[in-house]
Amino acid sequence: MKIAVCGAGGRMGREVCKAVAAEADLELVCAVDPQWAGRRLGELIADLRTDLVIEDKADQLLKSGVEIMVDFSIAAAARENVPYALKQGIHCVVGTTGLKAGDLDEFARISKQKDIACLVAPNFAIGAVLMMDFARRASRYMQACEIIELHHAAKLDAPSGTSKGTARLILAEQGEESEVEREAGPRGLDLGGIHIHSVRLPGLVAHQEVIFGGLGQTLTIRHDSYDRTSFMPGVVLAVRKVSGMKGLVIGLEELLDL
Numbered sequence: 001m002k003i004a005v006c007g008a009g010g011r012m013g014r015e016v017c018k019a020v021a022a023e024a025d026l027e028l029v030c031a032v033d034p035q036w037a038g039r040r041l042g043e044l045i046a047d048l049r050t051d052l053v054i055e056d057k058a059d060q061l062l063k064s065g066v067e068i069m070v071d072f073s074i075a076a077a078a079r080e081n082v083p084y085a086l087k088q089g090i091h092c093v094v095g096t097t098g099l100k101a102g103d104l105d106e107f108a109r110i111s112k113q114k115d116i117a118c119l120v121a122p123n124f125a126i127g128a129v130l131m132m133d134f135a136r137r138a139s140r141y142m143q144a145c146e147i148i149e150l151h152h153a154a155k156l157d158a159p160s161g162t163s164k165g166t167a168r169l170i171l172a173e174q175g176e177e178s179e180v181e182r183e184a185g186p187r188g189l190d191l192g193g194i195h196i197h198s199v200r201l202p203g204l205v206a207h208q209e210v211i212f213g214g215l216g217q218t219l220t221i222r223h224d225s226y227d228r229t230s231f232m233p234g235v236v237l238a239v240r241k242v243s244g245m246k247g248l249v250i251g252l253e254e255l256l257d258l
Contacts, residue, residue: 094107210222
């Protein structure tokens with residue numbers, strides 16, 4: 001399968017390029033990142049053997065015969081990259097954060113129209129997906145909970161997509177609404193009654209704990225990503241599976257037996 005990576009020069013994008021290049025059944029044929037346009041990808045990723053030159057726009061995908069585009073750019077770029085790729089009949093795997101409900105509606109509309117798939121996941125770490133599922137199951141028996149998410153200082157959005165996704169899973173399991181988001185001062189973001197607290201510090205990568213409270217007890221479910229390589233097995237899994245799917249798919253859990 002021929003793969004393109006948008007946001008190839010970013011920290012996640014570089015890891016994705018290496019992960020794709022390491023798989024015998026995947027071929028990295030296009031790298032897009034306007035910040036690094038014109039540079040050789042191998043100059044940014046020392047241990048990656050490639051002659052690819054980084055392109056500035058997603059319109060280069062067609063020239064490379066791309067079948068699947070992976071987007072780990074920024075929200076503003078993904079709002080252009082993903083619809084463009086979908087309109088060209090290219091399946092998409094999206095890990096970019098900060099996207100809005102309207103963006104997902106647009107992705108869903110185009111992918112349905114073109115009869116292809118767009119997989120959007122708030123987190124590609126298998127352990128994080130399990131953490132979210134365990135929290136969903138726990139919420140059947142312990143309904144009161146709060147979420148603390150901790151990320152590196154350069155993360156642009158807060159709260160994280162993973163924390164919001166976790167809250168929505170819990171609320172759906174409890175049969176509650178999850179659309180109302182309210183700023184709650186020192187208690188963090190209130191999403192459907194679940195408080196989400198965000199921490200941004202150097203030295204962190206991606207971490208989340210869900211704390212449930214009950215009569216005389218608490219339950220804490222926590223996941224830690226100490227390195228961005230933790231996301232790569234999930235990315236590779238999504239790349240291999242997305243072409244066999246249709247429409248908008250939210251979350252890696254759709255690919256796992258959960």
